[in-house]
Amino acid sequence: MKKNLFAAIFASIFMFSATANAAVDAAKAEEFVQKVTKEGIEEIINANVSQSVKDERFEKLFNNALDLNFIGQFVLGRYWRTATAEQKKEFISAYRELNIKTWSQRFDEFKGKNFIFKGTTPSNSANQVFVNSVVPMDQGEPAKVVWRVKQTGDNFKIVDIIIENVSLAITARNEYTAYIKTAPGGIDDLIKDLQNKTKKA
Amino acid sequence: MRGIYSIFAACSLIALTTASCANPNDRTSSMPADEHPTLEAYNRKMFEFNYQVDKYILKPTAKGYRAITTPYIRERVNNALANIKEPISAFNHLLQGEIKESGINLSRLVINSTLGLAGMYDVAGGWGLKPSKAGFDETLAKWCIKDGPFIVLPLLGPATPRSTVGLAVDSLTNPVYLATLNAPADVKDKIYYGYSAVSVIALRESALDLLDDLERNSVDYYTTMRSAFLQNRQNQNCINGDENISYDFDFGFEEEDQIFDEMNN
Numbered sequence: 001m002k003k004n005l006f007a008a009i010f011a012s013i014f015m016f017s018a019t020a021n022a023a024v025d026a027a028k029a030e031e032f033v034q035k036v037t038k039e040g041i042e043e044i045i046n047a048n049v050s051q052s053v054k055d056e057r058f059e060k061l062f063n064n065a066l067d068l069n070f071i072g073q074f075v076l077g078r079y080w081r082t083a084t085a086e087q088k089k090e091f092i093s094a095y096r097e098l099n100i101k102t103w104s105q106r107f108d109e110f111k112g113k114n115f116i117f118k119g120t121t122p123s124n125s126a127n128q129v130f131v132n133s134v135v136p137m138d139q140g141e142p143a144k145v146v147w148r149v150k151q152t153g154d155n156f157k158i159v160d161i162i163i164e165n166v167s168l169a170i171t172a173r174n175e176y177t178a179y180i181k182t183a184p185g186g187i188d189d190l191i192k193d194l195q196n197k198t199k200k201a
Numbered sequence: 202m203r204g205i206y207s208i209f210a211a212c213s214l215i216a217l218t219t220a221s222c223a224n225p226n227d228r229t230s231s232m233p234a235d236e237h238p239t240l241e242a243y244n245r246k247m248f249e250f251n252y253q254v255d256k257y258i259l260k261p262t263a264k265g266y267r268a269i270t271t272p273y274i275r276e277r278v279n280n281a282l283a284n285i286k287e288p289i290s291a292f293n294h295l296l297q298g299e300i301k302e303s304g305i306n307l308s309r310l311v312i313n314s315t316l317g318l319a320g321m322y323d324v325a326g327g328w329g330l331k332p333s334k335a336g337f338d339e340t341l342a343k344w345c346i347k348d349g350p351f352i353v354l355p356l357l358g359p360a361t362p363r364s365t366v367g368l369a370v371d372s373l374t375n376p377v378y379l380a381t382l383n384a385p386a387d388v389k390d391k392i393y394y395g396y397s398a399v400s401v402i403a404l405r406e407s408a409l410d411l412l413d414d415l416e417r418n419s420v421d422y423y424t425t426m427r428s429a430f431l432q433n434r435q436n437q438n439c440i441n442g443d444e445n446i447s448y449d450f451d452f453g454f455e456e457e458d459q460i461f462d463e464m465n466n
Binding site: 074098102106109123124125128130138139140141146148159160162164165166167169170171173174175176178179190193194197200201 | 232233276279280283331332333334410414417418419420421424425427428429432433434435436447448449450451452
């Protein structure tokens with residue numbers, strides 16, 4: 001009897017700590033991504049407002065939904081550690097601007113499209129989970145879009161978007177670290193280049 | 202179970218003739234590895250050559266094709282081209298032990314070639330027989346043949362040794378090639394080159410916006426292409442490999458940089 005009681009207590013403690021470690025609420029993460037995409041489609045892509053209003057709304061949604069500081073740190077790879085505080089700030093802001101500009105120009109491509117959510121997959125990284133979705137295309141097979149979501153307390157942020165297995169974070173990291181490696185001015189050159197691209201876009 | 206045996210048999214057959222079957226446990230990091238400097242120097246040169254060919258020949262042709270056609274017409278063309286390739290998918294699904302998928306490819310071929318007017322309309326898709334493409338490259342991946350390094354082929358573009366073998370076998374099993382095997386040489390050439398030209402232009406047209414976007418936004422177009430190409434190929438999993446998702450790289454920091462606290466204020 002005593003043994004059983006001990007086992008029960010042990011089990012409950014163990015289970016409690018297991019759930020505490022998991023720390024990411026997959027169902028809520030999926031709900032979060034659904035909310036973000038719904039807002040994007042209804043309030044921006046399909047909304048009957050001018051492009052400048054759309055841009056404004058998108059910038060707000062983008063800043064609320066994505067953790068650009070976190071992504072930016074990953075994207076710079078080992079160069080993050082050697083960058084000065086000023087460079088870090090400037091890089092994050094240049095990266096943010098370019099992304100917002102790029103995505104804003106793609107609204108029309110997304111007209112009439114919709115996300116169908118397909119549940120979640122656990123991640124090896126702490127407090128993160130993958131939310132799976134597909135986008136039916138006019139032609140051929142549907143496109144696979146996976147959202148990597150990070151939970152901090154009750155707060156959810158998207159930290160990567162994986163389209164047909166291509167992670168935006170990995171692609172940017174490969175590209176930017178390769179660039180810095182050969183650029184004479186290092187990170188400063190990269191920041192300037194990103195700013196120029198934003199202006200031209 | 203039967204599927205496993207056929208895979209095993211095929212794997213050992215391939216092992217005798219080409220590379221060895223990869224050990225499923227040696228899946229390395231999910232991120233595209235650093236490139237060997239010599240290979241990178243060659244690849245970048247070839248990439249630049251292809252880029253110029255594309256810029257002055259292929260891309261203008263694809264744009265011209267887009268200008269003189271409507272989306273409706275292009276969809277008919279793409280459907281017809283995809284229909285021609287159904288037997289390739291059926292063949293490869295069979296090699297991968299996916300009998301049902303193979304049957305779906307054949308059903309699609311029969312239905313769409315007739316009721317779908319030479320494949321221009323996807324009638325079968327509307328009946329629930331959804332398209333399911335497969336090529337020999339994917340078959341080799343299922344057989345656990347290693348991919349090899351990234352190489353840029355003249356004119357054909359980004360590739361790996363395995364994708365190159367896949368492409369070659371797909372060409373040899375293409376119905377257009379097989380149907381014209383016994384035709385007189387000049388007729389054969391006309392048909393095959395004509396078919397290839399239409400395929401390439403249609404393919405380039407469908408990628409116009411995507412590639413323009415990619416190029417416009419990247420500071421190192423070659424690295425971006427290489428990274429995206431290699432990542433995209435990671436969905437081809439070995440039959441007895443683990444189910445690790447390729448993009449689940451370690452994405453966490455012990456402590457977030459304190460600069461973020463300043464920035465958020």
